[in-house]
Amino acid sequence: MAGTTVDVETSPDGSLVIHPHGVLSADDAVDLRHTLVHAVRRVRPLRLVFDLGDVRGIDPINLGTLVAACHLGDDEKVAVFLDNSSTELAGQLSAAGVARHRIRNVRHDVTV
Template sequence: MRSSMLDVRTSPDGSVVIHPHGSVGPDDAVELRQVLVHTVRRVRPLRMIVDLADVAELDPINLGSVVAVCGLGDDHRVAVFVDNPNNHLAAQLHAAGVPSQRLRACVPVSSH
């Protein structure tokens, strides 16, 4: 799947990787939430990875969707990880309830 802000692929080990790009704002909320929920509830991979390497910021709605899908994954026996958030996003996600063991390879915020 390819859209203006989101790639979804299955890695060789069967993990589904959801890779949003840029600043993910309110206009992207429905698409991101639908992909996250569909992947956990219908695809049900052993592992889902939300790769935030190319995301500068998440608005509160999308941040909440990422946090909520971690709990939804637990309910459906899908391990959900958030990879490569910048330090600011990692701090926001952790403060919103994402356990630190789900946040992997945090990257420093780039200064322009």
């Protein structure tokens, strides 16, 4: 992704974990969408965890992509979770339509 680096790993429980770092801007939108669609439709892990712990900001397009990934996961029988977001980002995700049970381990000491 243009202004963001992303690490992808498989955890011991078989979850695919995507770790973006930095700011998710409009320049990253196509790559983020491609990564998430590939993970859900091709890799098909039991769980896809998007670890937002190192995300310093997110634009509306990428926010919508994360919401869409949750719905795509439902369609493809892949549980999608958004972990370690700041309180502010968790609020944005919730307002955009992400179910609260998908937003886990919210960091209350950090703002986006």
